[in-house]
Every structure is written in structure tokens, then in C-alpha cells.
Amino acid sequence: MPAPISQSHDASADARDARIGQVLSDYLERRARGQAEPEEELLANHADLADELRLHLDMLRDLEPPGSKIAQPVSQEILEKSTDARYAAQLGPYKIVDYVGSGGMGIVLRAYEESLDRTVALKILRPELTADASALARFTREASPS
Numbered sequence: 001m002p003a004p005i006s007q008s009h010d011a012s013a014d015a016r017d018a019r020i021g022q023v024l025s026d027y028l029e030r031r032a033r034g035q036a037e038p039e040e041e042l043l044a045n046h047a048d049l050a051d052e053l054r055l056h057l058d059m060l061r062d063l064e065p066p067g068s069k070i071a072q073p074v075s076q077e078i079l080e081k082s083t084d085a086r087y088a089a090q091l092g093p094y095k096i097v098d099y100v101g102s103g104g105m106g107i108v109l110r111a112y113e114e115s116l117d118r119t120v121a122l123k124i125l126r127p128e129l130t131a132d133a134s135a136l137a138r139f140t141r142e143a144s145p146s
Contacts, residue, residue, distance in 0.1 A: 020052050028060075040128040069099040073107070076127060087112070094122055105129065105139055 023046055030036040039057055043050040070088040073079040079089035079096060087095040094111035097119070101108050106125045113120055123143070129135040 016049075020049055020056070023049060023053060024056055038128045069102070069107070070096060070109070073124065078124060078127060091122065091124075094120065096122075105135065105142070 023042075027036055027042055036042075037045075043053055046053060070079065074081055074089050079091050082088060082090045082095060084090075084095065087097060088099075089096040091109075091111070093115055094113055097110045097112055099107065100110050100121065106123055106129070109122045109124065111120050111122050112118070123139075125135070125139050129139075
């Protein structure tokens with residue numbers, strides 16, 4: 001017969017869960033106001049909760065509708081708001097059509113390049129990785145034709 005879980009373990013797990021919930025709630029409120037720090041900074045500020053917070057943030061990101069996934073890079077001024085209502089945003093000559101997906105390095109967007117009348121995929125490095133030399137090297141390797 002398994003040993004019963006102690007009440008002190010339950011209390012400490014409950015306290016940890018409550019703290020994770022509060023950190024996420026505070027972060028999402030700041031993000032809604034456009035005042036949130038980058039996720040990596042949030043995780044560094046709560047290093048003891050980083051693994052759990054990362055899982056929750058990944059799950060929340062997966063639940064966001066595609067249009068809202070473009071809103072974040074616009075609010076971070078990575079993408080510009082489009083003056084053309086047909087497009088969600090723009091980046092230089094590229095008109096952002098929609099969000100394709102994300103990974104550890106960044107996001108992938110479907111875009112239209114008007115001057116060449118073609119659809120392209122744009123991969124954008126996460127802002128918090130731009131100062132990381134190894135991340136930049138990996139990103140450059142992935143972008144280079146083999």
C-alpha cells in the first residue's frame with residue numbers, strides 16, 4: 001500500500017501553484033497593457049519557477065488565435081502596422097499575410113512581396129536572442145542555402 005502524501009507537501013505544492021498563477025496573471029495583465037518584459041526576462045526573474053512558467057507560456061501561445069500572434073511583434077515594433085487592410089502587418093517590402101508557426105528561435109510568417117509578385121516565408125528571430133552570438137550563428141546557418 002503506498003504511503004500517504006503528507007499534508008505539508010500538499011501545502012507547499014499548493015503555495016507553489018498559487019505563486020505560478022499569480023506570476024502568470026501579473027505578466028498577462030502587463031502584456032495586455034503593452035508593458036510586459038520579454039518572456040526570457042520573466043523566466044530569469046523567477047528562475048525557481050522557470051520550467052513551469054515556460055510550459056504555461058507555451059500553452060497560452062498555442063491557444064492564441066493567429067492574428068493575435070502577429071500583434072505581439074507589432075507591439076514590440078519588430079513589425080509595422082500595415083496601412084493596407086488586406087495585411088496584418090508589414091516588414092520592409094513584405095506584407096504579412098498570416099502567422100505560420102513558431103519554434104525555439106522565433107516565428108514564421110507568410111508574407112507577400114509585391115515587387116516580385118510572390119509569396120514568401122519569413123522567419124524572424126525572437127528579440128531576446130539577438131544578443132546571443134550562438135543563437136545568431138544558428139539562425140544564420142538555418143537561413144543559408146545548403
